[in-house]
Amino acid sequence: xxxxxxxxxxxxxxxxxxxxxxxxxxxxxxxxxxxxxxxxxxxxxxxxxxxxxxxxxxxxxxxxxxxxxxxxxxxxxxxxxxxxxxxxxxxxxxxxxxxxxxxxxxxxxxxxxxxxxxxxxxxxxxxxxxxxxxxxxxxxxxxxxxxxxxxxxxxxxxxxxxxxxxxxxxxxxxxxxxxxxxxxxxxxxxxxxxxxxxxxxxxx
Numbered sequence: 678x679x680x681x682x683x684x685x686x687x688x689x690x691x692x693x694x695x696x697x698x699x700x701x702x703x704x705x706x707x708x709x710x711x712x713x714x715x716x717x718x719x720x721x722x723x724x725x726x727x728x729x730x731x732x733x734x735x736x737x738x739x740x741x742x743x744x745x746x747x748x749x750x751x752x753x754x755x756x757x758x759x760x761x762x763x764x765x766x767x768x769x770x771x772x773x774x775x776x777x778x779x780x781x782x783x784x785x786x787x788x789x790x791x792x793x794x795x796x797x798x799x800x801x802x803x804x805x806x807x808x809x810x811x812x813x814x815x816x817x818x819x820x821x822x823x824x825x826x827x828x829x830x831x832x833x834x835x836x837x838x839x840x841x842x843x844x845x846x847x848x849x850x851x852x853x854x855x856x857x858x859x860x861x862x863x864x865x866x867x868x869x870x871x872x873x874x875x876x877x878x879x880x881x
Contacts, residue, residue, distance in 0.1 A: 679822040679871070680813065680861045681724075682832050684853040685738040686712040691855060694770045698761035698795070703733045711856040711878060712741035718877030724748050725820040728812070730756040730827045738856065739826040755808040758828035762795035787847040798834070798844050805834035817863045829853055839868045850874075 686708030690697045704712065719742060729739040731752040739750050761767075764780070772780045782790040787798050816823065825835065833847055839861055842849055853859065853874050860871040 678817045678820050678863045680863060681719075681822070681824045681858045682835060682861065683715070683738070683742070683824060683826045683858040684829055684832055684855055685730075685732075685735040685826060686710075686741075687855045688734050690766075694768055696761045696765050696767050696769050698758050698765045699732070700765045701733050704737050708734065708855060709737070709741060712738045714878050715856045715858070715876070716742040716744045720744065720746075722822065724822050724824050726751065727824040727826065728753055728756065728808075729825075730758065730831065732757060732828070735826045735828060739824070742824070742826070753808055753812065755804040756825065756827045756831060759798070759801050759830040759834075760796040762792060764792075764795060784848060786845075788843075788845040798847050801831060801834040802837050802844065802847075805831060806838040809835060809838050814863065817865070832859070840870065 686704045688697065688702045688708055689705050690700070690702045692705070727739050727743060727748055727750045729736050729750055729752050731754060735756070736750070736752060743750065772778045773784055775781055779791060779793065790798055813823070827835070829852055832853060836842065836850070836859070837844070837847060840849070850873055854876060856878070857874045857876045859873050860875070862869045862871050
């Protein structure tokens, strides 16, 4: 079975580099355009099912990629983005390189990231692993291909299980662009990375 793991389209908060997390921000026009282009690029590829985060920016991306095709979409709370708690809405660029700020470790040393009231990487890894082992892996001999539409940090949680990474390697590989997709193959012997961060639009 093939698995396409896709990041949602752009939002106004992406453009302004705000910590978005669990805040339910919708796509902006550019984000919708990217999702439509991605859907056009994938229109001839068969998908048995689409799984999506319930947050609007991911679910709308899933719907736009699907277009008028008869593909069921199922949401799962385990696919929500990591929560930043009371820090949601802050400008990430202002704090990500300040070693005196707990957010410094978010990218620089994820194994040391200890949010005051947000969600830890370990929590994201546990819930995304649960989704894969309980929902996806039992389908490996039933479906030909599925799509998972989620978020930048959450998708990395999925990849930690897929590639057997520890939290210290959470950000291994580049961060997905909006509407980029990673292709993974799941067979009886396990997962195999096929292609990482492919897009159907010009790189920025």
